Amino acid sequence: MKKYVLRRILVAIPSLLIASVIVFSLPRLLPGDVVQLMLEEKAYGKDLEELREKLGLNRPIYIQYWEWLGRVARGDLGESLWTRRPVVEELLRRLPVSMELGLLALFFAIVIALPIGVLAAVRQDSASDFIARSLAILGLSVPGFWIATLVVLLPAIWWGWSPPIQFTEFSKDKWAHISQFLLPAFILGIASAAAIMRLTRAMLLEVLRQDYVRTAWAKGLREAVVVSKHSLKNAIIPVVTVLGIQIAQILGGTVIFEQIFGLPGMGRFLFDAINQRDYPVIQGVNLIIVSVVVGMNLLVDAMYAFLDPRIRY
């Protein structure tokens, strides 16, 4: 098991290196010049060149990349071109917010998807299966930001109530802090829940038709034992793979949800940085996102080995 995990970590390193090249070069391919943006419309030529030099943007891109990579290795993601604040400092403040939202969304996705998926499989073609599948299709097809907008707007129009849009820190008010995440995390989790639920149902149906499950039924075991002990563990392996993909999707979704619900996380930080062509921030946030996704996939791979003892690469 240790050897397997170690191998996966070694494979992750080139992935991260390739990602770092993409993360560094893509923002620079965006049309628009950060120096021009910083000096806005009325800049004079001399000022532009001076600022470009001051920001180190006048040097060849590969030199900029090499220096950046060296700093990253030392845990330094550079400074924001606009605020001159260290990107790491800004990220450390925002990362917990995005992680909290993402993990809570994942929690909701699992809590909603697994029981409904199991129920739909066990009661195949029943009314509950039909309702569960319909809801899953709805969850997959309706964009989360649209649901979020309605959830925010309609109660305000009907009852004069809206979810809080002022962020409250945990240290100030624990309940207010947690409650402001519930609604966005629930909505964000719905789309992922739909995908997980459909896969859980399909996988479980397949496993329930296996000979060893039939044997379990023949032994006279209770339904709960047959499903949870003999079937679910095998059915869940592909679901765990999908969970890894869903984490990336949820992280992407936080960009819009943080905008709507006023959560000061990485998504909002990234959105502003893209608009301002703040290269170090864009690079820093994307590198963190890539690292989280790679890390979570690593975790998924490790869980594979735990769930399925046959897996030995």
Add this chain to the structure above:
Amino acid sequence: MDQHGRQGDLTRRDLLKLGSAAAAVGAGAHVLDLARPSAADAQTPKRGGTFRLRSHVAPVHFDPHQTIAFSTMIPLSFAYSRLVKVKAGSSVVPGTQPIEGDLAESWERQGDTVYVFKLKKGVRWHAKPPVNGRELTAEDVKYTYERFLTTKTNAANRAILEMVDKIEAPDKYTVRFTLREPNAWFVDRLASTSTWVVAKESVEKFGDLKSPESVVGTGPWMLQRYEPNVRISFVRNPSYFVPGLPYADGVEIVLSADPAAGFAAFLAGAFDFGPEYGMVIRRSDLEVAKGRVKGLGTRDYIVVFGGFTAMKLDQDPFKDVRVRRAVAMSDNWREVLETNAWSLGQGAPNPLIPAALKDWSIPIDQLPAEGRRLYEYNPGEAKRLLAEAGHPSGIKVPVETTAGYGPDWMDAVQVALKNWKSAGIESDLKLKEYGAFVSSSLLGKFDRMMLTLRGGTTDPDTYFTQLLPGEALNSSGVNDPKLTDMIKLQRRTFDEKKRREIVFDIQRYLSQQVYYAYSASVSAVAAWMPYVKNFGPNIGHDYGGRLMVAWLDK
């Protein structure tokens, strides 16, 4: 010697009627008039409470000399002061810009190029490090404007005061500006919300003024806390130099990016003012808001923002004025307003100076017949003009714009393209990403035609910039010596009435030349909770000035 300083409730036009002698007497006599509410609001002001506002964008940073971003200038308007300011209160008509002293007690023009400002005595900086409440002096003002003019990254703001040659501080309370050439708009330009007076100690301690800790001013509120992307909190300055002001103990700006969430929070009572820029709400939301908030205060006003079309004057087919007139004539500005959620048909067509600037924008009915005709949508006549110019089957041109101004702007673009088409102007739309658009098309790097927005500045003279050769924003490439002379002449004309006539003449002339085709500006609805008193919305970013004289009557 011309007494230029004026105070009190009177508008510039009122003062012109009364004559300069009366103005001189009036100067300094009504220092506290800015706090006087209109009759409708007449009641005893109440101290206390916190104003709650929404801003959809966070400040770029807090250094007023390194950005022109409104998202920076709005928060700074609570904490800083300038020499002169635009008067505020419910009696001020939106779109007018009556000027009164802020840090300046009085001012006078000596000759054509020298302005002497006498500062109020006893003005103290916020009691915060590194300035720690010391008295403001003329040296501070000198330092500020020298920094304003010499900071490399202040290219955009520099244009506001580029006529300044020299700044002197002959004594503790006197500042003397010497201009390179006469400019009758100088004092108006000093009222810009980019000209905040800053403390040297802050710059020295922090290197620049970008960090929130460096915000130490002399304004009515002090910056207490900035949580990036969350909120900006201000607390009342107990030593503010106007006794009794401000009324509110604090101001809280919530940074919330989503417009639907902002409106929902407004309906739920989380904000005291309309959630959009300018404290407005969309007209399409007005009925819902009135139904939910009983006694909601509202006031309509024309915004300075408006669309315009730039055309490359050195390229075919726009060398020909008949083609440019055909473009203007095929712009159905009424339809643009009708399809806009902010205005629902309410608004005004713009000549060169936006209609929002009531005192300086020429009414369309005062344009010459040829100019007036171009504001009437007439695709048939536009086709005839194109045929006369040698394009009987119409023209096909590339048009650049950006979706970065938001969906409302793109609605207006669709209307423009549709109506051009009906007049035989086939457009090949090229959408540019906002950053690329700002750094190329706006600076004239486009192929023949560009559709964009203008506005934001409340000083009429800045709108002439796009007509002067050599200016970065002269995107059409205007080079008309007659026009340049007229623009320079109005800058040298101190008599306001005569200057207005020249400004009107320029607009009359331009309405026929169509170097740019100006579309309409929407009439927005400012909204505030019924318990907010003596609040008067206006154009510009001076939120602090407007809220300083308002109070909460809860």
